[in-house]
Every structure is written in C-alpha cells, then in structure tokens.
Amino acid sequence: MSARKERTSARRTRRGARQKASFAQLPRQKVINSFKPLEIISEDQIEAIHNASMEILENIGIKVRHPEARDILKKAGQKVDTDTEIVYFDRDFVMEAISHAPSEFTLHAPNPDCNLEIGGRNLVFSMVASTPNATDMDNGRRTGNQKDFRNFLRLAQSLNVIGTCGGYPVEPVDIHASIRHLECGRDFATLTEKVPYIYSLGRDRNLDGIEMARIARGISHEQMLKEPSIFTIINSNSPLMLDTPMLEGIMEMARHGQVVVLTPFTLAGAMSPVTLAGALAQQNAEALAGLSLAQTVRPGTPVMYGGFTSNVDMKSGAPAFGTPEYAKATIATGQLIRRYNLPFRSSNVNASNVADAQAAYESEMSLWSLVMGGANFVKHAAGWLEGGLSASFEKVIMDVEMIQMMIEMMKPIDTSPESLGLDAMREAGHGGHFFGTQHTQDRYETAFYTPILSDWRNYESWAEAGSPDALKRANTIFKTILADYEQPAHDPARMEELNEFVDKRIAAGGVKTDF
C-alpha cells in the first residue's frame, strides 16, 4: 500500500465512512465550485426567456389540480378559473414570493457529519434515483427489489463523495406500494447516516417521511421546523400542469419547513417546444409557479430550482440525455436560476444501455455542463443508465471516479515560490530528471489525484492481468465495497422509536395507493 493510500485511509477512518484500506477514495468533504459560472446566453437573452415565462404564467397559466392549492393562490390574489383549474400567476406576485426563498441553507442529516450545504458555491452529489431496474455484470438486468435497493444504500453510505440519495436508487417493487415508503425509510435510516428523501405521492407519505426524518435525528417538531432534514422532488406534469400528489407534496413539505425541489420535466419536442429557448421558458414558468406556491404556504421555506431540460430522439421519441442540447440547457438554466438567487439542482444523466464509452461521454457532458453552469445539487450523480430505466452498480463506481476527478480539478493551483520549484530545476539540471529531487520527494505522496477505477498499467501488464476494461474493474470494486461495508452505529433510542413508528404505520395498512 502506498504512503498516500495510508494517509487517505487514516483520514477516512476519522472523517469519512468506516472502510477498509482496499479502496482509497477521497475523504468526506464540502465541495466548493471555484469556477466562475459559464455563460452561454447574454443578459438580454436571459431577460427574453424570463419575460416569456412571465407571459406564460400570466396569459396561458398553469393548471393546478388541487382545490386547496388553488384556494391558497386565490387568497394570494391570483386569478383562478375553477372550471379549467387554470391559475393565472401575476409576475409581481411570483417574483415577490420567490424572493423569500433562501439562497443557501443546510440540509440536516442524522449524523451531522453528513449535513449538506445547499446553494451558493456548494456542490453536492447524490445517488441515482427512481429506476425500475437494477443491473450488474454478474446478474444482468432485473426488476428493482429490496435486496438491490439495500445494496445501493450501502454504496451510498460507503462513498464519501455521495452526499445522499435523492429517492430510491432502484424501486423495490417487492415491497407493497402502500408501505414501501415506510420500509424504505427504515432501511435508509438503518443503513446510512445521510439526509433522507420522501416521494411526493400523496400527503400521507410526505407526513410519514417528515416524521421518520425527525425521529432519525432525535429532535423536536419545533427544531424540525427550523432545520430542513428531508427533501422531495416535485416534477410538474409538463406542459404547464401540477397534479394532485405533487401539489400535496409542495404544501406539506413547505408547511413543515422541509425542502421542495421543483423540477419540470421539459423534454424539448415532447412535453415542451422543440426549441431550447421554448423549453427553457416553459421550464422557468413551471418551476416558478410551484416555488411561488411553496413560498406562499410558508415564506422562507427552503427550495431548489431543478433543471432537467433535455431533448428527445426525434426518430423514436425516446428521451436523450447528456446531449449537446442537454449541456446547453444546463448552462443556460444556471444563468436563469442565478437571476432568482435560488439553489440549482441538476443531474448526471446518459441514455446508454450499458456502462460503456457512451455512458461515460454522455455523463461527462452532464457533469462538465453542471459544474461549469454552477449547479449546487446533483441528482442521479452515480449509477444512472438507460435514461433512468436502470441503476447500474458498475456505473456507480465510474461516476464516483468522474466526480472525484471534477472535485480534484476544482482545487486551487499553488503558485508560491516553493511550488514554482526553480531550485528543483537547478537540481535536476538540463536534460535531467525530477524523480529524485528533494522537491519531488517532499510532495509525491500528495501531488496528484489517485484514481479508484482508472488503470494506468502498461499494456503488457494489463493484458497479463486479463485485459480488464473499466466495466470489469468497476464490477470488482463495487463488490469489494459491499463486502467491506459496515453498518453505521445509530442511537439505539432513536432506532427503537423509528421501528415502533414504522411498525405501527404498517400495521395500520400504510397509505392509500389509489389515486
């Protein structure tokens, strides 16, 4: 084991996941994006898209499919057509409402070491979520189930650069839908120490999720109201519609001071105009509509604006991800969101059916554009395949490597006189080498990023080892991590209370599933 690995392992034991030295990853850390956000559209173009979205809100309106939500908006002075369920949002109301949203906040985890800083220049990566299938090289592609679900949670707990999960990494359909959120919430609180997530599939689930998050942290309802400890994604039913469970999610999470991430699913050419400008204008209208409702329910409630605009394959109608259009939309979305001073949620996505070169280059298009675009929270950062239809164990490892490389790239360059190293050049001499210089000896252990997956052996050594490609190596690595996984130590009283709550709710039949 190299000296560098030893050091990293030691640090990990203190600060990160309890893991064996067989896997030398970056330590748990807060990631600050040091780059000035990239601009792909001009100030005038930002205003053109903003104004188009305001026109959409005022003149075309948003269909709000929940009477309570319409009442709240009506009382706030918005024009509501009860027959069509369309609410016409006034632009001054929208801008005033979202001005109350915090630009930065902390998402609190059961283990405070796993708290997430959201907004500003912070950058948080979260696991793939909501896929119907799991896949790995050994067992192939199969329908989501609790065993795979739990293994993805174990990876999420073990991987230091993965802040949390943004939903079930894979949907465990072997658990009945009425109690799935309860069993999964329990699994999550047992197998990880990180910030929980709740799907907005009806008010009761949101309330159960909030209560489980509170119990896992061992805090009072009052403290919970002040400290966001769970989050949900609200996808508008693009175009220009918010449905009943999504609206209940907005209202319940806002009432409890928990985090609403409003992400329109604006696929250009399908659920939004075929043009990027049109898709972005519609995305903006939908996001601001939902977020202004959240801020009306409880001014100052923590929220994020999610950008998910991509395009479809016009030959098949299938969604495409990690495309040039996706990258452009991501960068432009960052510019729009900064206009409103809101935290920016993005995603690491691709449309490949296998964790191959396509999966990697589409993911890099996503990752680079979201880093350049100044995103704060990355859903689906590790493991997503097939446009979200599969969670891949091997892809988790590839993505973590790509994420670690991005994190390392954002570290500043030291240009101190010692770093400039003129004495080392004198020591090496013209045509000499630097391996043996004191300057190198003092620094070689920490000078460069050590990869977890990349194989830099020469061709002959690599061929002798059986020519393992990145997919094969990732397969070995994820299994090593699972074998090394140790369940975190939780407060026994909190776990007892959580189990009691979950058992009681399951005994009562869970939640309705018929809407």
Place this chain on the structure above:
Amino acid sequence: MSARKERTSARRTRRGARQKASFAQLPRQKVINSFKPLEIISEDQIEAIHNASMEILENIGIKVRHPEARDILKKAGQKVDTDTEIVYFDRDFVMEAISHAPSEFTLHAPNPDCNLEIGGRNLVFSMVASTPNATDMDNGRRTGNQKDFRNFLRLAQSLNVIGTCGGYPVEPVDIHASIRHLECGRDFATLTEKVPYIYSLGRDRNLDGIEMARIARGISHEQMLKEPSIFTIINSNSPLMLDTPMLEGIMEMARHGQVVVLTPFTLAGAMSPVTLAGALAQQNAEALAGLSLAQTVRPGTPVMYGGFTSNVDMKSGAPAFGTPEYAKATIATGQLIRRYNLPFRSSNVNASNVADAQAAYESEMSLWSLVMGGANFVKHAAGWLEGGLSASFEKVIMDVEMIQMMIEMMKPIDTSPESLGLDAMREAGHGGHFFGTQHTQDRYETAFYTPILSDWRNYESWAEAGSPDALKRANTIFKTILADYEQPAHDPARMEELNEFVDKRIAAGGVKTDF
C-alpha cells in the same frame, strides 16, 4: 433514412467529404469557440508563473544543442556558454521576439476547402499522431505499418470535423526510416486533400516536406513563403533543452515561413517539477525559448504554443493523461498563452489500454478543458489510446462523436420570439404534447444533434440487436467509412510532379538516419 440525414448527406456531397449516406456526420465547417475562456488562476498567478519562467530563461538558461542556433541567438545579443551549450535568454529579447508572431493565420491545404484557420477563437481538430501501434477489435494490437497508416489517412479524409493529421497516425515501420517521410508524404497527398505535416528529424526531412507541400498545392516558392502550408511539432527535450533535429526543424521551418508548434513535454514529477506551477513555469520557459528562436530566424513566422503538461503515476512513473491535473494545466496554459497573444495547441488524450469508459472520461476531461481553456488546435483529437502508444480505429469514431457534440454545444441558442414558442404552448395545451404542433413540425429535422455512435434505442431493441456496446458499434462504423471511402480527385500535373520528386529522392537514398 430520416429527412435530417438526407439533408445532411446532400450538404456533405456539396461541401464535405464525398461519402455515402450510410454515415451522417456534421458538414465540413469552421469551428468558432463561442465561450469566454475559463480562468483557473488569477492575474497575479499568471504573472508569478510568467516571472518564474523569465527567471529560468535568464538565470538557469536553456541548453541549445546546435552551433548554428546558438550563433543566431548570440548575434541577437543573448549570452551563450559554448562549453555547456547553455543560452541565457534575456526576458526583453524573448518578449520582443514573440511579439512578432501572428496571433491568427491560415494554414493552406492542397484543397482550399480544407484550409485551417489557426488562432483567435478558431478551433481545429486533428488526428492522433506518432503512435507505434495500431489497434482494432478484429485484428487486435499490432506494430504500425503502411496499411494501417493509409487507413487512418482515409478516415482523416472522410471525417469532416478532422481538420488534418498532426503527424503519422501510426508509425509505418515497414517503410525504411530514410524514405518514410517521402512515402508517407506521397500517401498523404494522394489519400487526403488536407494540410500536411513533417516531422523535425533533421533538416533534410523538413526541406523535403516543405517541397512536397509546395508541389501538392501547385504554387511557387515565393507564394509558399507567404502562405504557410505545412507544420511541424517541436518537442523540447525537457527539462530545459532543445536538441539538434528539433533546432534544425525550428530554423528550417521558420526560414521557409512554415508553422512551428513548440510543445514542451513537461510531465510533472518526471521531466518537470512535481507541482503544476513548476511544470507550467518550465513549459513556459521552454516554449518561449524555442518560439523566440523561430521569430529571430524570421520575424513574423507563424507559430503555435503547445501545452502538453500532465502528471505521471507516482507509483509506476508512467505518464497519466486526461487527469484532473491535466485539465487544470490545460486551462492555466490557455491563460498564459493569451498573455502572449499566440495560438494555443492542445491535445485529446487518455491513458486507457482499451476504448472503454475510462478512455471516454479521460478524453472528455481533455476535450472539455481545452474547449473551456480556449485552445485553437487539437492534436491527437481522434484515435489516441494508451497514452499515445496505440492508435485505435474504434476510438477515432468515439472521439469524432465527442468532438461533434462539443461543436454542436458551441452553437448559439436562438431566443427569438418564434423560438420561445408561446404559440406552440397554446396549441399543445396544459398536459398536452408537442409532437404534432406546427412549431415542432417546422423544426424537428434540424432541432437536435444527430449522433453517429450513440445508441438511443430502448433496452429491448438494443438487446435484440445483440447488445452492441459503443466499442462494437464504433467497429462497424469505421469499417463502413473505409468501405465508402473515395480517393479525392487531385490535379494530375501536381501528382505527377510529386511522384517524380518522391521517386527521385528515394532513388537518391532518402535522408541520413544516423543522428
């Protein structure tokens, strides 16, 4: 065939390579990088690196292993130590010399449609070069040979986003070294219409290359002197040394007004300090030394500054590429080069042994950093594997896909009222769809990038087709392109003159190979 492909094919027939419709690529085009260059170091840090490099030039000096070159520099007032061969460059001399270099120029090709605009916001991609091995899925890895060399030239000719080759894509070692540059020059002028390259391996080769380039363009020596029509790479022998053939290359190319690309091979931890700042300071000193010699020989001669700083794997000493350090060095190099107003040469590199996910993510690290860093000319843009020890036919296709995606990403976003598409939203209605709207129908053929390699079929269709991963699909594509390849029509008189020249030089025994 989709309507979009038809359109693209038609355009290609007119403007790009003559190719069958089986492969729908982007048309031949000048690429303008629309992004403001990214900054990774401050103005003060740029000055710190600049000043360190000036101190290196003045006080440590550069070993210049050619008496003629030392004489030129001595006559220009530089301090020369004849015993050690070290030249101490005065900073005012260096800055004055390089101020004569043009910031933009045209590299002229035998077919003017293939001219390359170098510098400014232009971005040109060129083929992998100088690898000792070729590889593909069918025949595996083999020593470079003329057959593979010619097939890579055919790909370079057929692929519209590939501006030219920056050297032999693979070294054809079955041609004797004394006549290799002649046979390869003839092959290049026969199989492509693009700008030729000559290795700086002794004065005679440079002169042969320049003459072949002149004949292939059918122009006079006088016109040739005014119109750069061939280029060479000069790698300093880092640290801080320029050897005999490289110095002859600088002098001969400059005398003839042809393009010198000065690229120090500063691998941090091996041939340069282990710190990025040290490696960059040394790179800067070496590049500016060579470039100031070129400008002294002939003020105003066209040059580029090449950034190739990367790091080694400190465990094995092997070069690593596409690393976080490589990306940082690339972005910082762009900042340095813009200080001197010179064109910036970079590379698309990786260290993978196979065209897998690692090859793709390391390449994307290279491509994104060089695009963000404002590079002008990209060597090794397509086909490089194994840190440059293999040229891969499949990787060419993967890289062309990645390059096309970058090009598409740089196209501006249209935010005109028509593009914002509010009428389409009214037509689609709340919760409706956009496939059938007039707005979509008017635009769907051209709205999005059509990939050449990415597979967006659903999992079931893809599995039914045999689950081909990106490597397998790239294999099919490169063979299709080779099967469809048609040799360009050349001026018969020029070809006759070229053949006469090459045959005569070969009959005379070619060049000396014993230095």
